Amino acid sequence: MSDSIRRREFLGTAARTAAAGSVVGRALSAAAGEAEAPATQPAAEDKLIWRNKQPTMTYARLGRTNFMVSRMIFGAGGVYSQGGSTRLLEMAIERGMNYLDTGRPYAKSEQTLAPIAKKHRDKLWICSKAGDLGWPGMKVKRSEDAKAARMYTEQLDDSLKALGTDCIDCYMVQGVQHDWVVTMDALYEAFEKAKKAGKVRSFGLATHTGVATICRLAAKTGRYDVVMLAINPNSADELKPTLDAMHKADMGIVSMKNVGPIRGRPQAFDEKYGDMFAGQKLSPYQRAYAYMLFRVGVHAFNTHAPTITILEENIKVPTLKLSKAELARLERRVLAEARGACRHCGACSQACPKGIRVADMLRSHSYLHNYRDPNAARELYESLGPDHADLCAGCRTCVAACPESIDHPAVISSLRVTLARDRTGGTPAA
Numbered sequence: 001m002s003d004s005i006r007r008r009e010f011l012g013t014a015a016r017t018a019a020a021g022s023v024v025g026r027a028l029s030a031a032a033g034e035a036e037a038p039a040t041q042p043a044a045e046d047k048l049i050w051r052n053k054q055p056t057m058t059y060a061r062l063g064r065t066n067f068m069v070s071r072m073i074f075g076a077g078g079v080y081s082q083g084g085s086t087r088l089l090e091m092a093i094e095r096g097m098n099y100l101d102t103g104r105p106y107a108k109s110e111q112t113l114a115p116i117a118k119k120h121r122d123k124l125w126i127c128s129k130a131g132d133l134g135w136p137g138m139k140v141k142r143s144e145d146a147k148a149a150r151m152y153t154e155q156l157d158d159s160l161k162a163l164g165t166d167c168i169d170c171y172m173v174q175g176v177q178h179d180w181v182v183t184m185d186a187l188y189e190a191f192e193k194a195k196k197a198g199k200v201r202s203f204g205l206a207t208h209t210g211v212a213t214i215c216r217l218a219a220k221t222g223r224y225d226v227v228m229l230a231i232n233p234n235s236a237d238e239l240k241p242t243l244d245a246m247h248k249a250d251m252g253i254v255s256m257k258n259v260g261p262i263r264g265r266p267q268a269f270d271e272k273y274g275d276m277f278a279g280q281k282l283s284p285y286q287r288a289y290a291y292m293l294f295r296v297g298v299h300a301f302n303t304h305a306p307t308i309t310i311l312e313e314n315i316k317v318p319t320l321k322l323s324k325a326e327l328a329r330l331e332r333r334v335l336a337e338a339r340g341a342c343r344h345c346g347a348c349s350q351a352c353p354k355g356i357r358v359a360d361m362l363r364s365h366s367y368l369h370n371y372r373d374p375n376a377a378r379e380l381y382e383s384l385g386p387d388h389a390d391l392c393a394g395c396r397t398c399v400a401a402c403p404e405s406i407d408h409p410a411v412i413s414s415l416r417v418t419l420a421r422d423r424t425g426g427t428p429a430a
């Protein structure tokens with residue numbers, strides 16, 4: 001049994017008594033027991049798009065899309081990249097989850113999801129993504145606008161076919177880490193053309209590296225309806241101006257990589273702090289997700305839920321009712337737990353004299369140890385190129401550039417041992 005499965009059960013009292021299925025207002029300005037959703041620009045009731053509204057979920061308006069998104073969304077890439085049963089997704093839909101996150105880079109994910117996407121099409125907002133314009137394998141250069149547009153269009157067509165639908169609600173550019181991709185006119189024109197043809201409703205991007213720069217620029221362009229960004233409690237404060245700009249531009253905001261480095265040993269902080277909630281026990285994961293919803297004010301958090309236990313735990317978070325005092329305690333604890341987490345600033349990659357994609361190495365390490373997903377870890381590691389880790393000279397320039405002084409050479413060295421293919425053609429170490 002994994003550490004994740006052993007996570008402590010939330011007692012559920014708060015969730016059962018929550019104001020079910022409600023649309024809520026502003027983050028943390030609420031009175032006790034009214035942990036609320038982010039400040040977004042109002043929209044007329046008749047403009048709101050509701051799907052799969054259930055009393056066991058809360059919803060927020062996803063920016064100018066006007067879609068009422070469930071505040072927990074289902075990240076299907078990690079769960080279904082290798083195929084498998086969609087029972088977990090069915091369970092989430094039964095509980096009111098209404099946003100399906102997938103993408104071309106996630107191997108078999110779209111094909112696996114096709115039957116359930118078809119069966120529940122009217123209940124789901126389907127978001128998929130084009131790869132190779134960022135993570136995991138960049139295949140365009142700065143001036144290759146026509147190629148980028150063609151790649152977006154072709155991948156959108158492939159996604160439509162794989163998912164068995166004639167329209168995707170949001171088609172994002174995955175893993176954006178270059179400013180010139182954000183502002184590329186040809187890419188947006190490709191989206192607009194597809195939108196006119198009825199293939200897609202809204203435009204978006206996902207970003208894990210240099211997130212402040214990428215998201216601020218995305219807000220400035222006015223082109224992006226939804227952004228999914230890597231953010232955790234350790235980086236939330238410095239990203240606040242960026243989030244404010246995104247709210248001002250009325251963009252939908254979905255958080256991912258919410259938890260920081262906890263997943264490797266989730267019970268560690270419980271031992272340290274003990275129970276702080278009368279009548280409730282929240283796992284470190286629930287606390288981080290609650291922080292994202294009720295303090296940071298994202299519209300929804302994206303979660304990796306590979307087991308029923310984890311799904312059950314995560315799906316309770318949107319309906320938590322926490323008093324102001326409980327929220328204050330939660331905030332202190334979450335910040336302590338997330339201390340030292342990567343802030344996704346990208347400084348380590350930029351600093352490396354050998355051109356090593358250090359931040360991607362760190363993410364691969366996180367997939368391996370925090371998410372317990374060796375396939376995703378290996379896929380990312382191998383996408384960086386053969387022997388990429390071997391380029392590391394151990395100079396520690398990356399460590400000096402990192403605001404958290406993360407020991408990247410140690411991470412790279414451990415990946416080399418764990419994930420590098422045996423040069424003789426034998427079995428990888430793990």
Ligand code: SF4
Pocket residue numbers: 351352353354355356358391392393394395396397398399408409412
């Ligand atoms: S220690 Fe390795 S990864 Fe870090 S800057 Fe030096 S060569 Fe690059």
Ligand code: SF4
Pocket residue numbers: 341342343344345346347348349358359362401402403404405406
């Ligand atoms: S420099 Fe540090 S905080 Fe920034 S992306 Fe690299 S590891 Fe993360």
